[in-house]
Amino acid sequence: RWTMSEVAVASPKQAVLEMVGRLPDVASLEAIQYHLFVLEKVERGLDDAEAGRVIPLDEVERRLRRWLGQ
DSSP: OOOHHHHHHSOHHHHHHHHHHHSOTTOOHHHHHHHHHHHHHHHHHHHHHHTTOOOOHHHHHHHHHHHTTO
16 A cells, blocks of 8 residues: 555656556556556645645535535
8 A cells, every 4th residue: 555655755657666566467457547547646636735725624515515405
């Protein structure tokens, strides 16, 4: 399993190599693509959080209530 600190400090190439190395030898290309997608989204989220591009929890809850019609 990956920890957030491992994702944050690894170079993109190193992160991909380590991720692929942790997958089973029989992993399909689809599974590898999915894991690359997730890795990229986690890195993007960490970058957004570091840059202050976040939504406060109370705003998230307010939006969810509106979307769910509550």
